[in-house]
Amino acid sequence: MNINKIIGGVLLLVLVSCGSKNNGYISSATTDYEKAAYALLQQLLPDHQNQVVFKEAGAADGKDFFEISHIDGKVLIEGNNAIAFSSGLNWYLKNYCNAQISINNHQLQLPDQLPAVKIKQRVETPFDYRYFFNYCTYGYTMPWWNWERWEKMIDYMALMGVNMPLAMIGQEAVWQEVFTELGMSPEQIQDFFVGPAHLPWGWMGNIDGLGGPLPENWILQRKDLQKKILKRMRDLGMKPVLQAFTGHVPEALKTLYPSANIFQIEDWAGIPGTWFLDPTDSLFQKIGTTFIKKQTEIYGTDHLYDADCFIEVDPPSSDPKFLAEVSRNVYRSMANADPEATWVLQGWFFFFKKQFWTPERGRAFLGAIPKNKVIVLDLYGEKNPTWDKTEAFYGQPWVWNVICNEDQKVNMSGDLAVMQANFTAAYNSEINNNLKGIGVIPEGLGYNPVIQDFIFEKAWDQSVVDIDKWIADYATRRYGAENEKALAAWKGLLQTVYSRTRTMWSPLITTPRPIRFEGAKEDIRHQRATFKITEEDPYAWDYQPRQLAKAAALLLESADQLGHLDTYRFDLTNVYRELVSSLTHKFINELTAAYQERNTDRFEKAAAALQKMLLDLDDITGTNEHFLLGKWLQDAKSWATNEEEAAYYEWNARTIVTIWQPWKEGYLRDYAGKQWNGLFKGYYLPRWQLLIEHMRKALAEGNDIDPKKFDMEVRSMDYDWTRGHDEYPSAPTDDIVKVAKRISKEYESYFDW
Missing domain, CATH: 1.20.120.670 (N-acetyl-b-d-glucoasminidase)
Structure with a gap:
C-alpha cells in the first residue's frame, strides 16, 4: 500500500473538515512552510485552492526538490520548503494546465477541475542559489512599490524558484543609528543620504547627497516595508541578501575622526568622487561590525551580505597585497558581527574594469576571503561572461546570471539561443566545481517577461531545448490556446x-x-x-x-x-x-x-x-x-x-x-x-x-x-x-x-x- 497516499488522504480529511473555504487549508497546515504556500495559493488560485495539497518532506541530499502526484482528486505537491512547493505549483500549471505565471500578468484560464497527474513527477535543482535583482532595479523599477505590489513580486519569485533575492530597502534607518552612535548630527546624516530613486547609487558608493535630503517619513515607512518584505521572503524559505559596509562614508566623518584614513575616490559619471574609509583602518571594523549588529537587530539576518567596494571605479592602489588586505578586512567586519556571514559580491568590476583586474590582482582579492565564505555574481552571462576569464573566480563559489536589461530600457531584446549556449557552457564546465547558482540581475524589470521565464526554468531543467519549440510552447501557455x-x-x-x-x-x-x-x-x-x-x-x-x-x-x-x-x-x-x-x-x-x-x-x-x-x-x-x-x-x-x-x-x-x-x-x-x-x-x-x-x-x-x-x-x-x-x-x-x-x-x- 502507498504510504504517501495514506498520509495524503488523512491530511485531506483534516483539511476538508476545517473552517471556512478561504482559510481552512492555511489553518490546518502542519508546518510553517505549508502555511506560507497555502497563503500564496489562496492569492493566486482562490477558486481552486481546495484542489491542491502541500506536504513538507526532507531533502535527502540538501537540494531543493518538488514531487507532484494526484491523490483523491487533489493535486499533491511535496517539497522541502515553500519555494519548492511554489515552484512545483508553477511547473504543474505550465505542464498540465497550459497556464503561465509572468512578471506582469498571469494567464490562468483553468478548468473547474484541475487535471489529474497520472504519473508521479520529481524535479530537483542542482543549484543552491537562485538569485534575483540588481541594485539598479531598486531605482529604475521599484522605488515606489508599496506592500501590495511587493507581495505579488515575492509570490512571483517563489513560483520561479528564487531563493536568494537582493533586499536593500530600509538601510537608511540602520545608518541613522550607526552614524548617530559615531557622533554625527542629524543634518550631517541627511546631507549624506540621496533621493529615493537614486538610493541604489548611494548604496553602491557612487554618489553622496544627490537628490536629498530624504524626508524622515520616507525612512520610517521604508523601514516598515522592509520588515514586511523580509518576513514574507523568509516565510517562503528565501534567504534575502542584506547590505554590509563597503567603506563608503560621509565626508563629515573626516572631521569627527581626523586620524582615520578617509580618502576621496575618482569621479563617477561626472559627479565628484565619494569618500571611502581605508578597510585596513581600525575604524572600518568598528563601523562595519556596528552596522551588521544594528541591521540584525532591526531586520534579522540570513547571513548573506552584499558589499561592493569597487563597482565602476578603480581601487586606490594596484598592489595585490593591498587588494588582499581590502577584501580580508571587509569580510572580517562582517564575520566579527556574524560568524556565519557569507559575502555576496557582484563580479561586474572584473568585466567593467578588466584592464585593472589582472589575474594576479583578482586572485589576491578573492583569495584573501576564506574559502566558501564569498559568493561571486557573474552578472553578464548573456554577452560578456567573466567566469571563463578569471579561472572561475579563482576557486570561489559563483552564480551565473543575465542582466538582459540596462536602466530599464523599454524594449524587447535578449537572444535566447545565445543565453542558452552561454549557460550550457558554464553549466557543463563548472557544475561539478564551484558553480552554485543561476539568476537574473536586470537593472530594470517588466518589458521582457520571456527572459525571466526562460532563465528561471533553467534552475529546474538544465537540458538544451529546441528554442523554436520552446517559444511556441511559451506562446501557447501565454495565451492559453494554440492560436x-x-x-x-x-x-x-x-x-x-x-x-x-x-x-x-x-x-x-x-x-x-x-x-x-x-x-x-x-x-x-x-x-x-x-x-x-x-x-x-x-x-x-x-x-x-x-x-x-x-x-x-x-x-x-x-x-x-x-x-x-x-x-x-x-x-x-x-x-x-x-x-x-x-x-x-x-x-x-x-x-x-x-x-x-x-x-x-x-x-x-x-x-x-x-x-x-x-x-x-x-x-x-x-x-x-x-x-x-x-x-x-x-x-x-x-x-x-x-x-x-x-x-x-x-x-x-x-x-x-x-x-x-x-x-x-x-x-x-x-x-x-x-x-x-x-x-x-x-x-x-x-x-x-x-x-x-x-x-x-x-x-x-x-x-x-x-x-x-x-x-x-x-x-x-x-x-x-x-x-x-x-x-x-x-x-x-x-x-x-x-x-x-x-x-x-x-x-x-x-x-x-
Whole structure:
C-alpha cells in the first residue's frame, strides 16, 4: 500500500473538515512552510485552492526538490520548503494546465477541475542559489512599490524558484543609528543620504547627497516595508541578501575622526568622487561590525551580505597585497558581527574594469576571503561572461546570471539561443566545481517577461531545448490556446527582437540632434556593428523591421480570439511600440538629410512624420498600465504625507527618468529614458519641436543651427520639466487593438505590409 497516499488522504480529511473555504487549508497546515504556500495559493488560485495539497518532506541530499502526484482528486505537491512547493505549483500549471505565471500578468484560464497527474513527477535543482535583482532595479523599477505590489513580486519569485533575492530597502534607518552612535548630527546624516530613486547609487558608493535630503517619513515607512518584505521572503524559505559596509562614508566623518584614513575616490559619471574609509583602518571594523549588529537587530539576518567596494571605479592602489588586505578586512567586519556571514559580491568590476583586474590582482582579492565564505555574481552571462576569464573566480563559489536589461530600457531584446549556449557552457564546465547558482540581475524589470521565464526554468531543467519549440510552447501557455497566427508571430519575434543580445540606445528619446546614419558606432555600454541607411536597409536597426511588422500583423489578427487576455494586450502594446520605434533612424536620417540639402519641402514632410511618430508612440503606450508616466508619478506621490513631500517625490521621479542628475549640465541625462505614454508627448516631442524650429530658422536664414545655443535651450527645457506638475494619465486611455489597427494602416508603406 502507498504510504504517501495514506498520509495524503488523512491530511485531506483534516483539511476538508476545517473552517471556512478561504482559510481552512492555511489553518490546518502542519508546518510553517505549508502555511506560507497555502497563503500564496489562496492569492493566486482562490477558486481552486481546495484542489491542491502541500506536504513538507526532507531533502535527502540538501537540494531543493518538488514531487507532484494526484491523490483523491487533489493535486499533491511535496517539497522541502515553500519555494519548492511554489515552484512545483508553477511547473504543474505550465505542464498540465497550459497556464503561465509572468512578471506582469498571469494567464490562468483553468478548468473547474484541475487535471489529474497520472504519473508521479520529481524535479530537483542542482543549484543552491537562485538569485534575483540588481541594485539598479531598486531605482529604475521599484522605488515606489508599496506592500501590495511587493507581495505579488515575492509570490512571483517563489513560483520561479528564487531563493536568494537582493533586499536593500530600509538601510537608511540602520545608518541613522550607526552614524548617530559615531557622533554625527542629524543634518550631517541627511546631507549624506540621496533621493529615493537614486538610493541604489548611494548604496553602491557612487554618489553622496544627490537628490536629498530624504524626508524622515520616507525612512520610517521604508523601514516598515522592509520588515514586511523580509518576513514574507523568509516565510517562503528565501534567504534575502542584506547590505554590509563597503567603506563608503560621509565626508563629515573626516572631521569627527581626523586620524582615520578617509580618502576621496575618482569621479563617477561626472559627479565628484565619494569618500571611502581605508578597510585596513581600525575604524572600518568598528563601523562595519556596528552596522551588521544594528541591521540584525532591526531586520534579522540570513547571513548573506552584499558589499561592493569597487563597482565602476578603480581601487586606490594596484598592489595585490593591498587588494588582499581590502577584501580580508571587509569580510572580517562582517564575520566579527556574524560568524556565519557569507559575502555576496557582484563580479561586474572584473568585466567593467578588466584592464585593472589582472589575474594576479583578482586572485589576491578573492583569495584573501576564506574559502566558501564569498559568493561571486557573474552578472553578464548573456554577452560578456567573466567566469571563463578569471579561472572561475579563482576557486570561489559563483552564480551565473543575465542582466538582459540596462536602466530599464523599454524594449524587447535578449537572444535566447545565445543565453542558452552561454549557460550550457558554464553549466557543463563548472557544475561539478564551484558553480552554485543561476539568476537574473536586470537593472530594470517588466518589458521582457520571456527572459525571466526562460532563465528561471533553467534552475529546474538544465537540458538544451529546441528554442523554436520552446517559444511556441511559451506562446501557447501565454495565451492559453494554440492560436496559429500568434504562434507564427512569436516565431517572428524570435527571429527579430529576440535574436539580439541587447537593444540599441534610441536617439529618439535622447537629446535631439541631427544625425546622418552613415556608419556610426556606440560606446562600450551599447556596442553594435557599424550601420548605415541604404536602399536595401532603410532602417539601420539591429533586426529587420519588415520581419517584425509581419509578426505584429499576425499578432493583431489574433485579437478576436485573444483580445480579452491581459498577457495578449500587454504583448500587442509592446510589439507595436517596438515596431514604430524601429523607424527612429530612418526618420531622423530623413530630417537631417533634408536639412543638409536645404530642401525645405522635404524637411517639412520629414519633420511632420517625426512628430507624428512621437504622438503615435504616445497613443500606443497609453493603452497599457505598464507604460504610463502618470502611474509612475502617482506611485511616487503615494508615499507623501503632505503636499511638500508629494512635490519632492514627483520631482525625484521625473528626474531619474530624464536628466538623472538634478542640474542642467548633467552627464547622465537620458540614460534611464523610458518609452512611456506622457514622456513621448510631454517631454520628447517638445525637445524635437525645439530642434526642428532651430533647423527651420537656419534654413530660412541660410545659416546653420547654433548647437551650443540649442543645447542651452534644451537643457533648460528639460530642467524645467523635472520641476513641473502637469498631469499625465495614470490609467489606460485607449484600446490597443483599435490603436494597433490604425497604426497598421497608416504605417503600411514604411514596412511593405
